[in-house]
Amino acid sequence: MNLTTKLLLGIGLSAGFLGYSQDLSKVNPVLTGAPFLRIAPDARAGGMGDQGVATSPDAFSQFWNAAKYPFSRTSSSFGLNYTPYMGKLTNDVFLLYAAFHKFLGQEERSTISASIYYFNMGEVDLTSFVDNQVQSNGVSKPNEFSIDVAYGLKLSDSFSAAVTGRFIRSDLAGGFNTDTTLKPANSFAVDISAYYTSPKFSSFGGMDGKLNGGFAIQNLGPKLDYTGNEESRSYLPTMARLGAGYDMYLDDMNKIGISVEGSKILVPGSEYVGIDPNTRQPIYEVPNVGVMSGIGKSFKNKNSIMMSGALEYSYDNAFAVRTGYFHESEEQGARQYATAGIGLKYRSFGLDVSYLINMSKINTALDNTLRFGLTWNIGEETSNVDY
Secondary structure (H helix, E strand, C coil), rough: HHHHHHHHHHHHCHHHHCCCCEEEEECCCCCCHHHHHCCCHHHHHCCCCCCCCCCCCCCCHHHCCHHHHCCCCCCCEEEEEECCCCCCCCCCCCCEEEEEEEEECCCCCCEEEEEEEECCCEEEEEEEEEEEEEEEEEECEEEEEEEEEEEEECCCEEEEEEEEEEEEECCCCCCCCCCCCCEEEEEEEEEEEEEEEEEECCCCHHEEEEEEEEEEEEEEECCCCCCCHHHHHCCCCEEEEEEEEEEEECCCCEEEEEEEEEEEEEECCCEEECCCCCCCEEECCCCCCCCCHHHHHCCCCCEEEEEEEEEEEECCEEEEEEEEEEEEECCCCEEEEEEEEEEEEECCCCEEEEEEEECCCCCCCCCEEEEEEEEEEECCCCHHHHH
């Protein structure tokens, strides 16, 4: 198996969440390195249309918006989530995500948090055709992971900000490499995020209400280098997220939350460069420019904006029912699906489960997939409980 075939194999496995199906003629998604960083890792967000930048804080806020942690109801928490992947095709591909946060000091204004995200792509048998016979070339175990640390600070009673540093490693060869050109790619990235939550105010029907908002710029960093060739480096999946939500308190025990989120990938799509002289077909190439120039060029792609909406009902912060919807343009990847989920809490422990229902003609790697998340509120309740 030559270098190109192996590299495309790895990228194909890694980017499979964009869609695999019968008719991909109109699909032209923006491809990046380490695309697992675009997959929602936790079951709560998975039940709410894969959104989380403006929802209420939880143990998995690190992935979406670390600025939510200073408004957490507990002084520290730990979360672990498991997501089976491409379940219709295989049973050895999965994602694991773990996150932790803790308040610093006694004033409950700053937090430190960390997470690890691991994508196991299973085992791939590598073969070649030699002298009319199939020859085994061994087994590849491609995988990717990221490790990050964030600091969040409450700048006022209603507004907070956070900065996250992230190390990313993408090993598409999976430890198998017959030449020296394909190698694991390493990079680092930065997230910048903010979160706003208003005090409770008198709302519809005299019931209390609260507004939430958040934004995040994620995975801003150098390209991934898989081959040592400057021309073949891959952009990181840099994302911009903006969301808003409204919580309505029906009474002291019952709450309904409505939220919407828009996201955009800040990576340039393929651009028209000419006509192939042999086939007379148009040629499109991804511009090889710097990261900041790539962000600027990404705004030429009007179809790269994704939208989601969600509804969450919770009772006494012990039981929750969730639903959501995610929409992406047909050209970008055609992911369109509904989600549903539940959350249960007993004392310090919580369980979240979500389910994805595909609504598009193009299948997704998470179609009919159950995601599971466990949380442990380690510390004491904070003053945010009464906020």
